Amino acid sequence: MSQTQSVAGNWVTLEPLSEDNRLEASRIDALRQRTPNLGGAPGRRDFARSFGPAMLIRANAGGAAVGLVENGHMIGYPGVAVVLIFVDPSLARPGIAMEAFAMYVARMFEAGARLVHLEVLAFNRPVLRMLARIGVAEQARLRDQVYAAGRFWDVLVFAFDADQYRQIWTRYARMLPGGDRGPAAIGARRKP
């Protein structure tokens, strides 16, 4: 699957950032900057080097842009992709973030990542619930690692490899209306 293609799931489609969706991506990015959950963005990452482009998350129902997902190499750890996902809280619906995350992570492994690494603020309960639901266990708790929303917060660290991801995807796919059907590439550009 090409890194420049969109990927369609049951609830969302991931689109590479382009001139076609630049304004939507800018709006979501501006919203992200004001959302303390994203204080969890880890410091040890290099977004100049990545396992593929950042992508816009678009809801299949209605076509609204609802989030962004991106990655970078983890500094000091060859082959480890740090993945960040943001979904507009006002537009978030059950399953949207989980499906977008699962599809994007698949691309990281296809692009050669050895591990996918996530860092989540301790108060970001929706994401922590999502990770617990798909069976990803906490590996470390970085105490007072991030200053957000007026105080220091712990950051929880998660990581998994391609084999663990396949097990996660199998569990997740069974929760979807489409059963075990995986994501499909649908071409480089979204149709108007």
Added chain:
Amino acid sequence: MWSVRDPHESNASAGILELGDFSIRALGAEDFGLVRALQPSTPADIFELPESDHAFRAFIADLGAKPWSLPFVCLRAAVPIGVCFMSVAQLKNLNAYLVAVFSDPADAAVPLALYIRHAFWSFPLHRLYAHVPAFAAAIAHAEALARVGFKHEGVLAAHVPSHDGPQDAIVLGLLREEFNVWCAQNQPALAL
């Protein structure tokens, strides 16, 4: 009723660079020979020390351009025994990644504490953290950090590539107030 400690009536105003036989001083571009002597005792997975004078000068220049890097030499009876500096400083989150390498980590507690004290004294750091590969050759460095108050915060499972397959990295963290508690119990002269 509460009171503010007058820094002139305590050691809080003093920049302490010596304690007993131990001292610390700034690491300069002329110190390549010193760093070279540390090469055999420094696992490359903790830090890959520059291997030429030219590379070392570039490394010092690069550190000098980064905030809060504070490259220092640690000495015992005026003989260099280690190097400490900080990287990946996150000014918003008031934390930094500590690199500390010693020829004899088992005997590094006092010079390491001197350096950490100087780091907390020099900058408004809230937290220092370090990752140490869980290799036999590197464990002594993790133990050295634990001896000056660093707490075990978990592991980054399989993050470190090696000839024997992926290995874990031990995550250690130290908060400013924890360091002050350590000082009160172990080296009161270093309390901030």
